[in-house]
Amino acid sequence: MSDHLLYQIALTLVPQVGAMTAKNLVSYCGSAEGVFKASRRELLKIPGIGTVVTDSVLAASTLHIAEREMEFLENNRVNAVFYTDEKYPSRLKQCPDSPVMLFFKGSSVQLLNSERIVAIVGTRQPSDYGKAVCEEMVEALKPYNPLIISGLAYGVDITAHRQSNMLDVPNIGILGHGLGSIYPSQHRSIALKMLENGGLLTEYIHSAKPDREHFPMRNRIIAGMCDALIVIETAASGGSMISAQLASDYGRDLFAIPGRTNDPKSTGCNYLIQNGSARLTLSAADIADTMRWEENGKSAPRQTQLLLDLSTEEAVLLERIKQQPEIAIDQLSVATQMLPGELASTLLGLEFKGAIRTLPGKRYIVLS
Numbered sequence: 001m002s003d004h005l006l007y008q009i010a011l012t013l014v015p016q017v018g019a020m021t022a023k024n025l026v027s028y029c030g031s032a033e034g035v036f037k038a039s040r041r042e043l044l045k046i047p048g049i050g051t052v053v054t055d056s057v058l059a060a061s062t063l064h065i066a067e068r069e070m071e072f073l074e075n076n077r078v079n080a081v082f083y084t085d086e087k088y089p090s091r092l093k094q095c096p097d098s099p100v101m102l103f104f105k106g107s108s109v110q111l112l113n114s115e116r117i118v119a120i121v122g123t124r125q126p127s128d129y130g131k132a133v134c135e136e137m138v139e140a141l142k143p144y145n146p147l148i149i150s151g152l153a154y155g156v157d158i159t160a161h162r163q164s165n166m167l168d169v170p171n172i173g174i175l176g177h178g179l180g181s182i183y184p185s186q187h188r189s190i191a192l193k194m195l196e197n198g199g200l201l202t203e204y205i206h207s208a209k210p211d212r213e214h215f216p217m218r219n220r221i222i223a224g225m226c227d228a229l230i231v232i233e234t235a236a237s238g239g240s241m242i243s244a245q246l247a248s249d250y251g252r253d254l255f256a257i258p259g260r261t262n263d264p265k266s267t268g269c270n271y272l273i274q275n276g277s278a279r280l281t282l283s284a285a286d287i288a289d290t291m292r293w294e295e296n297g298k299s300a301p302r303q304t305q306l307l308l309d310l311s312t313e314e315a316v317l318l319e320r321i322k323q324q325p326e327i328a329i330d331q332l333s334v335a336t337q338m339l340p341g342e343l344a345s346t347l348l349g350l351e352f353k354g355a356i357r358t359l360p361g362k363r364y365i366v367l368s
Contacts, residue, residue, distance in 0.1 A: 007032040008082045009066035009205070012101045016056040022100045023083065024048055025057070032082075036060070065205070072206045078179055079104045081112070089113060091361075095224040095250050099203035102221075104172075105179055106199015111170055112225070114147035116293065119222045119247070121240045122156025122232035123265055130233035130265065131159050133257055137230065138163040140284030144293045147198070149174060149222055151215075151239070152187055156232045161190055164198070171198040174221050176214035180206035216242055223247040227360035228287055231256045231278065234268035241268050244278065251328065251361045254278040255287055291360060310353070313338075313346050318355055322366050329362040 011022055011032040022035075028046045029035045035043075035057060043054040073080055081088050081102045089112040092098045104112065118141060122130060134156055138148060148164045150157040152173035164171035171194055175183070179202060182188040191200060203221065204214065219239055223229060223246035231254070234240035247254050256278035259266020272278035281287055288294075310318065320335055321327055333343055347364065350356045356364050 004031065004033065005080055005082070006063065006066050006070060007036055008101060009069050009080065010060070010062040011035055012099075012203075013062035013065055013205070014056055014060040016053050019097055019100050021049070021053060025053075026084070026100075036063075069205045072180070073103070076105065076179065076206075078206075079109045081109065087112065089225050091117070091226070092221065092224040094361075095220065097220060098224055099221065102201060102203055103179055103205070104199055104201045106172065106195050106201075107170075107197055108199075111147055111172060111198065112201070114170070116144060116146040116291075117149060117226045117228075118146045118287070119149045119226035119229040119243070120156065120160040120232065121150060121222065121229065121234070121243045123234050123238070123240065124153055124155035124157075125265070126155045126159065126233050127263075127265055130156060130257075134159045134232050135163045137232070137284055138169060139167060141287070142167055142169050144284070144288055146170075147172065149225060151176070151218060151222060152182075152191060152200075153239075154184065156240075158187055158190060161187075161194060165190060165193045168197055173198075173200050174218050174225075175200055175202040175204070175210075176218040177210035178202060178204045178206040178208035180208075181210075183210040215239060219243040220246050223252060224250055226252055228253040228255060228291055230281070230287070231269050231272060233257065233259065233265040235264055236267040236271060238268070241272075244268075244272055248277050251330075251363075253287075253290060253360060253362075255281040255290075257281060292357060310355070311346075311349070313342070314350050314353075314355075317343075317346050318350060318366065321350075321356055321364050326359060326363050326365045329364070332364070 025035045026032055029038050040054055040058060043049055043057060083093060083100050087109050138160055148160055148169055148171040150160045161171055161173060173191060173194060177183050179200060182191045219242045223243050229247040229252055231240055231244055244254055254277055256269040256272045258273055258280055259269055273280045279290060317336060351358060354367060357367055358364060
């Protein structure tokens, strides 16, 4: 393993240096190694890097910890993926707070950039109905060749992983601790099975414990890596709702299974549907239709558009979308200065008329 990796790992361990600060430092210094070799004067010149961060970098003694971590990686066949690496999950890289470093153990690091990635989350104490829905969802998604990701926690998470293993659906567990252990330990056998057709992913070095504060951080990886996030059952607050909010913030497609109005385990799902954050979904077909997926990786046929009866607003918006291969909804909002409701309505009209297509992440392309 290279010296580059040594410095990259060491950078993630420097106190006072979070993901965004680390990216800022690397951007100005050229590399992680450059950060450690920069002078105090050079560090202080970097926008947003004050004396606290500068002093922390200069005083850091994290290289010896990084050396031990590299030994663990080599002895356990773990891939370390820095955010500048082409193997880093491309969807996650778009998120400003994405981890600087990821550690992956599994069948293939290429899975991190699978064509279709679905996250499944939910309560740690699902009902029999919730478990059944989760199992049916994984089975029904299989023909679309997705990668399933979840958090290896009790309840909905482990149900999704167990079912994926049983059906040989690639799946990855996103951990809130290092790869030196499995938490909870009761899920060890399932986690080991996942290594055959999937794997385990974490931002923490192998000795990191499953501390409480790690799990909300873990949720941003689940939300950032996926195209679609499905909430099976959840209360009004908790980790699943955090993941759902993050997925929405990142522009991912959010789906929720509805439940009885008086069921505490469905309060969160019903709320997400009611306030418009999540689409009500009853089956994998609903998700595939929204995501414009065809079974076995086939692309949906594109209609050739001849004459379209467009309103003035639709014509203007269509011309704007045509100016680049694909465009995100926030870019369209800035470019057109349309009100959110008007923009959403006009985009929907264009899609109904077959002029445009919605891609994961609320991005749009013109259909030829």
